[in-house]
Amino acid sequence: MKLFIKNGTFITMNGNETIKDGYMVVENEFIQYIGKEKPVENDYDQIIDGSNRIYMPGLVNTHNHAAMSLLRGYADDLALQIWLEDYMWPMEAKFTSEEVRWGTFLSILEMIKGGTTCFVDMYDHMDVVAQAVETSGMRACLTRGMIGFGGKEVQDAKLNEAKTFAKNWHGKANGRITTMMSPHAPYTCPPEFIDKIVQAASELQLPIHTHMSETRHEVLENEKQYGFRPVAHLQKLGVFDQSCLVAHAVHLTDEEIGILKEHSVHISHNPGSNLKLASGIARLPELMKEGILVSLGTDSAASNNNLDMFEEVRLAALIHKGNTFDPTAIPAVDALRLGTIDGARSIWLNDVGMLKEGMKADFISVNSNQAHLLPKSDVISHIVYSASASDVVDVWVDGKQLVKNKELLTLDEERIKYEFNACFERLTT
């Protein structure tokens, strides 16, 4: 299969490069050519006129709990601990694999159509999640989130489940699925359980993904319970000796930033969720200045409440300017990097996130002939400051087209909505 796109505008994320009236050739799953010069070959299976389209790498969402779309709008405007313990957990306790299946499918539907080509998911019933990803054609890094309440036997069962899942699915779906090991958070996992998970991750040679330092409350409680703030606590438990992606990291001291840098810990910044749950505003400018690898996540639809990665990119570009009185904090192209190439690198993928020869063809097109994306001035600015998920027209992952003219090709959208609504009815009656 050989695809030729002509006359397109390409945001490559190779530095701040933008190619206007350019050309791209995709052969099977790889980008074979991209550039300003028209390639000489003309033996293509498909030719697309890319006029009025901006092509860019698919967005990478590095923190989500996809099934929780079932709880979108169920409880808002509450503090994280109350929201989690009094609202989310009791409802989630009712989730069977059916709820996880259709909740995840609905999120996948929203994400793909909105230009997200790859996501991180931490949840349970992960076989169902992996099957949904496989069917959809998306790319994902999946992990069974382990909450350590309920004693040693429950913990052991969860750990075995997490290990089995991680082994079974790592590298599957033509390499589109990778896996991680996940203690849910220092406040939900006793140290000895985290210790075991770290050992398992080391044996399996898999990265660790966890929540960390999301709220002030969490940091204070950690100090009270264990004598250390979360960063030092996890460091002592060897979490950072593994490859590690932490979500949130809102409340960090300079010293903690130093520790995270030293251990090459990756951070998934979740600005929308952090604002909505009033967790605070992460120190993104400082983290980036230190060269820490930061990416963006929506968190679940229960705390965001959409899965629009354009919005997370925009929030990352906007809130740190307003919060620091520095209009040069997080320039547009840097924010877009967090949502694309740095998202891919955050989950140790080196062959997606950029439009470049030899990279896998995970990319999207945006309709640029709309009022809010005119005039044809700075397209990176338009994507960051003005575009949204609904501007996405076409989506390819691994060289395969998943969305064509806003229609999802791999899944039955009406069936997903029907089953999802039925799950919600069951949960709430």
Next chain:
Amino acid sequence: MKLFIKNGTFITMNGNETIKDGYMVVENEFIQYIGKEKPVENDYDQIIDGSNRIYMPGLVNTHNHAAMSLLRGYADDLALQIWLEDYMWPMEAKFTSEEVRWGTFLSILEMIKGGTTCFVDMYDHMDVVAQAVETSGMRACLTRGMIGFGGKEVQDAKLNEAKTFAKNWHGKANGRITTMMSPHAPYTCPPEFIDKIVQAASELQLPIHTHMSETRHEVLENEKQYGFRPVAHLQKLGVFDQSCLVAHAVHLTDEEIGILKEHSVHISHNPGSNLKLASGIARLPELMKEGILVSLGTDSAASNNNLDMFEEVRLAALIHKGNTFDPTAIPAVDALRLGTIDGARSIWLNDVGMLKEGMKADFISVNSNQAHLLPKSDVISHIVYSASASDVVDVWVDGKQLVKNKELLTLDEERIKYEFNACFERLTT
């Protein structure tokens, strides 16, 4: 003309009322009935099945400079004074009435299709702006913004132009257009010029609209130049003795909040623009606690960079939570009120902004059968935390349908884009 909508979900903005499977009757420009009970009459000119639609009041954008859409993406990530003086003003100096016409039309196109039914515009060549509003069918409160540089003669000419415009257009287009008088800002208008504008507003019995206390720099310079911060300065000049809408009001002391309250000054909060220009985060929770009438504005597309009022509503709901660590700050329904009914009240319109019998029929429909707006739980939450301009399907203003199934009925979209792009080419070559 009598329109009947059945089986719709209605967010009325009458308190936090939501009517599911409800009915609305619109006769000419007025809402004749809205409720849960099916009305007995059945002699309608048009019947719409509102299943899978959320109906709500059109959004009211209380601060904009519509023609500046021509400068979208022209200069980003710069401080307000540099952005304004080195980039915006030199480009705006090239604007003729043609640039104002097509820049304004493009903004109107974006706003109407995105569910904004009424906007405030402060600019020049205002006859052209008013004509565009009249043709489009939108509602607007328009004002010739006066920058006082250039000496007394220039000031007098501007003031005369502003007065003539305000008199000619106030109440026109079936009452859809109202007018105000606008000194641009305390930092661009000498006190004696502001004084004259206040006198004119008093004579014409029109409100005053101005920028105020947008940046720390502005506040400090005002103190240095005039011995007072902007609030006291404008108070002394009698600005607050008129009905008054100030844009921004980011940097306020408790005492200043007291002065604004005492004078019933209305505030247009512009969260997106304030973040992007790094002006800071306004004290919205305190302003609302004091009962000051606050509404929302996008500011121009040069500093936002879109005119999506759903995004301003969402930012108002989100950033103050994150900034104050209080998840109950600005609940969803309060944020939506700022963007609808309080927007209308902010510009002294008492017959729009709410779906209620006797109110004018300025309303929109949103397609609720989309992944990011499911499940059918809390629709106000979905509108505030998940919806965007692109979810709008139909728009009515004054009982007249302006957008039908995402197509604008009153203007030629392709012609507008063509002329707009031509203006941009002329400006930049």
